[in-house]
Amino acid sequence: MNIYENLLDRKMKMSIIGLGYVGMPIGIAFAKQIDVIGFDVNDKKIEQYKKGIDPTLEVGDEAIQETTLEFTSDEKELQKASFHIVAVPTPINQDKTPNLNPVESATHTLGKNLTKGSIVVYESTVYPGVTENVCIPILEEESGLKHGVDFAVGYSPERINPGDKVNTLEKIVKIVSATTDEALEEIAKVYEIVVKAGVHKAPSMKVAEAAKVVENSQRDINIAFMNELALVFDRMGIDSKDVIDAMNTKWNALGFTPGLVGGHCIGIDPYYFVYEAGNLGYHSQIIKAGREVNDSMGEYIAGKIIKKLVQTGKAPVQSKVVIFGLTFKESTPDVRNSKVEDIINRLKDYNIEPIVVDPWADVNEAKSEYGIEIVDFSEVRDADALVFTVAHPEFNQLSFEEIDELFKEENTNEQKIIIDVKSILDKESFISEGYSFWRL
Template identity: 70%
Template sequence: MSLYEKVVNKEEKIAVIGLGYVGMPIAVAFAKKVNVIGFDLNTQKIEQYNNGIDPTNEVGNEAIRQTTVEFTADATKLQEAKFHIVAVPTPVNADKTPDLSPVEGVSVTIGRNLTKGSIVVYESTVYPGVTEDICIPILEKESGLKCGVDFKVGYSPERINPGDKVHRLENITKIVSGMDKESLEEISKVYELVVEVGVHRASSIKVAEAAKVVENSQRDINIAFMNELAMVFDRMGIDTKDVIEAMNTKWNALKFYPGLVGGHCIGVDPYYFVYEAERLGYHSQIILSGRKINDGMGKFVADAIIKKLILANKVVRQSKVAILGITFKENCPDIRNSKVVDIIKELNEYGVEPIVVDPQAESNDAYNEYGVELVDLNEVRNVDCLVFAVGHDEFKSLNWGQIDEMFVDCDNSEKVIVDVKSILDRVEMDKKGYSYWRL
């Protein structure tokens, strides 16, 4: 009997290691079909899950309460599983080189609890070669087992989009790969249990690893192009959104928009690709240029804020600025690699200490990660400048009266609004006479 059949018959278990925005939804999805162990080193997170709380908002509290996933921080429980799915983060260091310590650490943990006949599938984003050249040797060393004989390995890059309620695990084609034909087939069948639209069988692990970093690098480059256009159009006095709307009337327009590029994927993955390319003697021409542009957008927005304050006859150091949103994207509590923080830091350089509002983010996360104390939206009063940094629904639903009462009592021409996400109506802004700027 194959491992897939044993899993389906609930004779063997699946273990999902790393229960964040990616791992937790995977664990919950598989638990509807088979027996699942959900492992994470973060005991506080495990406690929340066991209490029916979903801090990620990916599946919701009700789904967590109803799931049969066995949430645990006890690594020895991994010995009860035969199919392991690794979904730990892969960030970058301060010098933009890959930080593989999470994936190396989890490989040690799995290796120490690996049993014969197991399959280990990595979902964490890495550059081509990491799974076979770095992870497998660790698994072998810690387990004393031989890869290809005692256990098999595969790679299936995560494609979950945090906060996206349309494109979910079930309806996004899953790339899968295995070290040989047998493991590829087993891994494919297991994922087909939960991925309704099916899987794409990659020809090798390296191909699957490359596909992941390339698909995010492609998006990064396209957004960088739009960001560069936005900076040029700003100098020309042309509204970027108007240009994009006109351009998008053509059937083959790509419909990308300028913005802050943060998060755990698009703002990170290109550096993994560049790192390996440079190690092999090739210096990136396009990808690094795109990264430089996107990493500089926080400063560009901050400079725009300062200019608008000056033009509105404000004393910059005495100005009260409120920033709406700190997460890396709308309607999502994820603050990892948020580029809004770059705006805050740049404003600090001018002596401005902005107040920050985000109803989606966890206050403790914002403070622990960035030293930012979040305030309630209702507390925003007497400001000189409002910065719509993230397009949360809570901000999109604000009416003109609510927006106006946040400002200090003065002429509308002295009320500065910076709209990073272009969520407000420019025509209305002009009619009301606000000092308005959008990316």
């Protein structure tokens, strides 16, 4: 095929289909070495990129402004590329079943513009078999080309950790796979252009697809274990963080902590496994149970907020609750599948309209996705309860005095409620002053 050499000689181009939290870092990295076309159906997003604005905050405005990456929403531009990477999201439906619409739509678009001799690599998370059984037939139908003869397909699961500036694309071993040995070698060499950690050649695309689902499912299960412990320790009157700190003194402790599990990976990928296992006649037990535990945490935390309000003599409906954090994790503007929404919805059942503060969240996405108006920190005052749901650095750095100033002046310390979901505050300093303090 020699696509690798032609890319390096700039005789051929690469395309990245889907310029989000995964596709953009990939495109930026490759564009430093080869010619890359960045395609996305979202015209507004493309316009932002062309203006040098990075709404994902994954690479930063400066990297966008300096890159040679060609931004476009014109699908015909894909015809100029010979190596395509599909990096679109794969969410779930309301009934927790896989939603393959984005990856299927991207495949239809690419198929219409696929040229002979091309390689297509999927990075979107799917259950084993999707690339071969769903994507390849669409590519063949739309292009009129024959897989294995006119074009090749591979699968290389994305492993980027949004908001992580340490474990970046270049430093994470890349799993690669393909339907033929020749395509596998070509794909491996192309990724090695930017992935300095090297590649792992999986024996089949199904293995590579399964690896991605499994690596996120195992994290989900471990967090579910810690969440279940936290639920029980709370009933026992034991601080779960104190237990975890003690446990972590042993060399083989895994270091997981309880919390909300959302986002577009850990909170979704296990359902892809559960779905396909069910199709094969196996009822998932551990993975499904872990999902149920993690999905229940938002409602549980909301219950603790209500209980604290009642215990401190406040009428919940008349109380001012401030939630710090809406994104699914710290240091990212990504609000997709944020489990903070579960807390908010449960509070609304008690006619509480919480105020939400998040310096990282995309204000427009928060409004369109959840109908939530993000409030600036400077506007917070006269609170009855402060709920810290996301460990953004801005929240970690708040002093005792800064937090105390957010409460109503007439509240006694015993009436000042702090719910610390991520254990980012110094518990003892607040407890010693008589605050009504609870952490997961």
